[in-house]
Amino acid sequence: MQFVENDAGDGDEHQLVELRVWVPPDAPIDNEDLDDDREPGATRLQQRIMKLSKMRAVTGDMLAEFASDDGTFLLPRGRYGVEMYSSFFRMHGNMYDYKIAYSDVERYILLPKNDDIHYVLIIALDKPIRQGQQRYAFLVWQLKRSDASIDINLTDQAIIDRYGENTGLKPSLTGPYYQLVARVFKVLSSKKVYTTGKFKSSDDRHAVSCSVKARTGQLYPLERSFVFIHQPTLVLRFEDIAAVEFERFSGYGQGSATRNFDLRVTMKSSSTDSGKNDEHVFTSIERTEYNILSEFLSNKNLKIKNLQTAETEQQQQLSNLLDDDDDDDDDAGADGSMLDSEEEDDDFVPEKPLPSSSKKKRKADDDESDDDESDDDEPVIQTKKKKTVAKSTSSSKQKRKSAAPDQKKKKKRKKKDPNAPKGKTSAYIYFCNEKRPSIKEKDPSLSAPDTLKELGRLWKALDDEAKEPYKKLAEADAARWKSETEEYKKNRKEEEEEEDDE
Structure with a gap:
């Protein structure tokens, strides 16, 4: 037996909200004026209480029913059967039963779960239900996506008379289970069911x-x-x-x-x-x-x-997204400093100074191969957002240069030797050079950072077998670079000896 809660009272006062009575199966009950003395003791007690209290029956005419096996409640946790009536719905489980009026429902929200198997129906309540000392302002009902059928205990004409035409409600409904539940709740309660909008995550989901x-x-x-x-x-x-x-x-x-x-x-x-x-x-x-x-x-x-x-x-920190902790040589260039070596993007501005991170990377390449100005290394792509970083970096460097002129001389780049061998290319760079045109063709509106992120994601998705062709190209180019570098150093040594002799 459920009693009405007085929300206007003092919060510290105790209230009787529920009373449960256990009746033995064969308990003797005064059966005077009862319909059938063969009913179980609990049923006969309920009939007796209803008669003496002159209380209206709480069941009414049930319009639809959802079995407890067809869905699981995440909040409050458990399996509940749901019965739909004209002005309220009833949840009945093994331990608890709830009667909730449609007028106490604030809204319904229907959401797809990321497991691609279930939907979740959230029922937001103006008056939370109570389970012991715990209050629940939201009912979270997990529903299956599979097809099902339910019966509505109304005729077509009765549905039109009560709820109007074009509601989608029929005496027999068939379709995905979550859609059937949402439609019944929407029509019977005359309240909207909200669902996902236009938002899509990076993996094309709504959450x-x-x-x-x-x-x-x-x-x-x-x-x-x-x-x-x-x-x-x-x-x-x-x-x-x-x-x-x-x-x-x-x-x-x-x-x-x-x-x-x-x-x-x-x-x-x-x-x-x-x-x-x-x-x-x-x-x-x-x-x-x-x-x-x-x-x-x-x-x-x-x-x-x-x-x-x-x-x-x-x-x-964009470069951190493209790093692969399992590979060393294959990740060279993953920060995007050499990825657009064959063509310029719309955002490329050759007159602007490079960001400090790019300058450091190019200087590191100087020390190794003296090939910073080759076709494969430039141009370096800058987005509009990076221009702001570049300006602030340039401004701070000017201050440091004015304060320490001696350091400026030490950091001056050495002259490029046109006879220096072309730098070696990693497997990752070969992969990017091959896939970048198709990505640009598929979505020309992609910015440089978004293109880098997509290339990094595709590279990480490859297994070792798929990476093998690019690794072979990188190994061949590394052998070429080693041979040309040895020849280059040998020629330089001979030229220096001839200059010394003169």
Whole structure:
């Protein structure tokens, strides 16, 4: 027996909200005026209470039923059968039963899970249900994608009279199970069912994997809100968000700090019960999702505190995304400094100074092969975002040069010898030179960093057998470079000896 909760009372007061009575199967019950004395003791007791209390029957006419085996509730956890009535629905399980009026439902949200097997129906409640001392403001129901059929206990004319035409509700429904459940809830309760929008992650899904505290789950950026499932289940409306902030990954592991980031969401004080700016931190998001998320949030006109800083940091650490820890020689050039050796992108600006990182890489190549100005090494691609970094770097270098003129002389690059051998090319560079034209042709709008990320992803996806042709090309070129370098050094030595003799 469930009793009405008084929400207006003092929170410290105790209330009786539920009463359970265990009746032995053969318990004697006064059967006066009862319909059938052959009913079980519990049923006869219920009939007696209903008669004496003059209470209206809570069942009514059941319109549809979903079996407990067809779906699992993640919150509250367990298997519940669901019965649909005209003004409420009922959840009944082995331990708990709940009757929830449609008027107490705030909204429905239907989301696809990343396992490609299930959908999740979130039922947001204005009045949380209680299970012991635990309150649940969200019911999270995991549903199958497989086809099923259900019966609605109404005729076609009764459906039209109650709910109108073109509702999609029929006496017999067939289709994916999650669609049937969502349609029945939508029509019977006359409330909308919200689902995913245009957002797509780097792996073409509607959610990004992340964690809230110690719980791993999926974050869904919808058209008007963030939704995180399933523990804790969070629904953060964009209109209630004060600002979002991208942060460096705060978890364990040095390698993870360069491949993951955190997203901090600060809520407006008016939207919280405490009156304070509550914060939610979503951690361990893959760095490949950064550009997609930042663009999505910008289009939603959300305030991003450190967008400029985050974009600069992402560009500076772009090379870390393309590094392969298992290979040494094959990763040479993975930072993108030599990837566009055959053609120039639209963003290439040869008059601008190179970023300091590119200069250091070119100087390192000088010391090894003296071939920094060969066709394979230039031009170096710069995006518009990198121009800003380059300017600030150049400005800071000018200050250092004016303060220490002696260091400027030491850092002056030596002259290029036109007879020096061409530098060797790694297997990764051969792969990029082969695949870059097809990537550009497929999507000409890709920027240089996005092209580098796609090349790095394709390279990492190759197995050793697929990489073998490129490794053979790199080995042959390394042998060529070694031979030409030895010949070059030999000729230089002879020329120096002739000059000494003169």
